[in-house]
Amino acid sequence: MFRTPGLVLFVLCLSTVSRVAALDISLQHKGKAQHAPGAVVWLEAKFSLPDHSLRDNKSPAGSEQPPVKVIEQKNRQFDPYISVARLGSNIQFPNRDNTAHHVYSFSKPLSFELPLYKKRTPAPIQVENPGLIALGCNIHDWMIAYLVVVDSPFYGQIEKDSVNFKELPHGHYTLKLWHPDINNGQALTSDLDFQGQTKHNIALPKEVNARAQIAAPQERLDEDEDY
Template sequence: MKRAPTTGHRGIRRTRARAALLAVGCLLALAAQAADLRVLVRANGKPIADAVASLHSPAAAAAVKAGDAIIDQRNTQFVPRVSVIDTGTRVRFPNSDNVRHQVYSFSPAKRFDLPLYSGRAAPPVTFDTPGVVVLGCNIHDWMLAYVVVVDSPYHAITAADGQARIDAPAGTYTLRVWHPDIRGNQPVERKLVLATPSTDATVELDLVPQRAPAAPADDKLRALQEKFRKLKEKR
């Protein structure tokens, strides 16, 4: 008695394998579709500027590409006051003032101290650990800035109207929102499914306004700078 041919079973298996591959390809194509997230950040019902919104997932972490950023010093202030960068980004701190600055941070995510400088470029600083880095100047106590380092390329900062837009592939993410005045310094997190073409999200923050040291009048500032220069020259 002859055995029945098995080519039919093989054909069925091949067909099922092709269907599975096609399904995976469709899912990947769907995930790769660009989507638009529109975030509105408020506190006590009012729009909040300078809030950092970012989308996080394993795929987002894998898509991080280190780049370069600039935080300038103008009129004895950091510009911009709030920055958000990918992990591994090199940040330069040019000094556009006619006085010297000494930029530093004691934050666990990045500790550094640049030498006192003016009129020349300081060496770049690489921010390679996620977290919030608070910047200061050893000479000017009122100079404060914040660098939010995230393991995701999908992020934005809210404008004066409290809104920000983030372009990212469709998929499931954790949305994180942080602000310099947020209570406990911990970001608000929520799960979010980003769908095409766009998704809207509103986030309410609990803020505790901080009192930054006030900048002295110009004559006091000049006296402070002159005193510091004389001290440096004596060393």
């Protein structure tokens, strides 16, 4: 059967574009499901990605603005406790409390301070280096949160028991996982050869005992601080 070069090229392009599939990733230790809500999972491709796969799926379609991640101060806690953002994102720290907070980080990827403020949102801070950013409040020492900055369009967080990647191109990846109570707070790294399988389990070195975020002491919640 005779095929024109144009038709062959069209079929090859169609085949390449269609080589994406959904993948559900969960955590296990010795075959037993592990629970670590909020754990950050991301995939770093070991191959050249097509242009359409490089767009951050957390941004509105067609948007040229960097993604925005919001980390609130609410009830004298950071919310959410664990966040993930793509490199280049703008991070906002709105204070929803009636008391002032002094947000800061001394982490290597991003060191900054937002001096005392309340009931407002300071100008966003752009993250320009990948890595783990530990957040604190200089007034309320129990306020701790974590932001993981990744240089990849494929990232998410464990909800209930798993995280789902809806349109993942076939290929070889470095799979990374981070949670403060897994692997002594160090990213857990493994290889993934994704060829369309629907599920993948990350093997953990030991069982997870995920601690809850530290709550504000009730007596401090009852105080009417003013700075």
